[in-house]
Amino acid sequence: MKVPEKILTILREEKNFLIATHINPDGDAIGSALALSIALESMGKKTSVYSRDPVPGFYRFMPGHKRFTSSLKNALKTDPVLILLDCNSPERAAIDRYEFRCPVIIDHHETERDFGDVRWVDRAAAATGLMIFYLIKSMGIKFTKDMATNLYTAISVDTGTFRYSNTNPGVLRASAELIESGAKPNLIADYLYESWDRRRFDLLMMTLNTLEIQNRIAIMHITSDMFRKTRTKPEDTENFSNFPRIINSVKISAVFREIGKGVWKASLRSKGDVNVAKIAELYDGGGHKNAAGFKIKADLESARKALLKAYKKINDK
């Protein structure tokens, strides 16, 4: 993976950085931001790490997660260079009210917007964490255990710990280096897959109990009431959409989550060549081939039908 020379130059020459990532940050967003922050500070730079939303509880094993702030106040005082990670538009990070000097974009998502002075968007990259891996290497910085743990986690989350189709030799070799630098594969896997709290598990069970399968599409939903009953939050639903994939006939697995009265956020996961990003784009959403999302204002039944129709549409093309 070739890191753009211009990014390396900016990182070397500038002093203050605002590292921002998308709303509802996932493991790739968090790990990439933390590893880059730790790396830059090891060079004597100043960094702020911003996310509108807090780091979800189950990612709080990631070293340095307390660097995250949801306030831009202090950061903006230093007139920092913006580094936008794991997304490529200011709206996705909820920072579109501000002006930034020399925005640098580092992302691997398919849906592109035109923003930033330097854009490094590599759709072929399995994770933004992998891009940061090569970036840190190219800067000649030695990986510490904390950087390695963050990047290994980032890559794990976006490859399903090497189970998705984006798993390739480069991903495994980079991960091998990260283990050599101190990442612990089994501990990270335990944190990611065996550390749910009971309430989250109860919400999963409620959600799975709503499962219906139609035309090889598994559809589940989560109402506000279900969140209330289990005292859970939207962030607790991460990965829920993956579960029905264990059924061999399922090609797409979708969760509709109620985000307002009559407004639903759909999370889509697909197997193999089914491109759910194309479905998401039909409703102004976005994502990757096998993991995407969109919002829809409709009652649940109509939202469900819209998804089935969209699948038919992309299939007919």
Added chain:
Amino acid sequence: MKVPEKILTILREEKNFLIATHINPDGDAIGSALALSIALESMGKKTSVYSRDPVPGFYRFMPGHKRFTSSLKNALKTDPVLILLDCNSPERAAIDRYEFRCPVIIDHHETERDFGDVRWVDRAAAATGLMIFYLIKSMGIKFTKDMATNLYTAISVDTGTFRYSNTNPGVLRASAELIESGAKPNLIADYLYESWDRRRFDLLMMTLNTLEIQNRIAIMHITSDMFRKTRTKPEDTENFSNFPRIINSVKISAVFREIGKGVWKASLRSKGDVNVAKIAELYDGGGHKNAAGFKIKADLESARKALLKAYKKINDK
């Protein structure tokens, strides 16, 4: 990993081989045997591949799985060299009634007994498949897609697809090479983890809905009625007891399965240092530290209490 020179010499000089593996073969046993058979035959050698038990249905995606035979009759006619894989005693393979010329042992399990002319037992190896990977490489044989798929599957099964503590840089780098030779990580993961039929999923949901947690022990049950309703069989419950492990507070996860009127088979899984074999032994069952089982004649409520009491007993020791 250093492959013993003596094994390479035998493989080069001999013509006929009987590749045998343990009873109830798992993915590592099957993949190692098939890859070695394909490799040796590519050199013009003759091989028979033996297992007492058939290849389980969910492993029948593995290329060449039809090479397996449960009869030794034809193989023995050629006076073959025995290569015993993924176990190291003839009893484990149910071949102890026969005499073999120059038995070669290739295994990563703890040494059980002294058998074989050449023993290559490497407890540190994550999988026998990894040993076969180095063996084939050392022979100078180019990996075909079929060999690669078998070895990648073998390694996946024994490392939980890179989630267990035996995952290390060498495992990932070997797997990277296997991808380059044609193994498809996502297809293999799909076959291993996402190929359940709907009925099995429905039974899992019914089972999970019975979950109760007491003193960090998750207990579920499956009645004969649930099998009837979902038209499933006991073998469909493999791995069910693992699911509640995703809850952080759970130390032991147990499934009681009804095997007769008022008779239950308990499957136990534990995390970390909790030894469920000790619990099983209290009821004349057995197993390993983190996976064990026992039978009990009682009503469900008493069976449950018996388990909780047994846990208290081994804890008090």
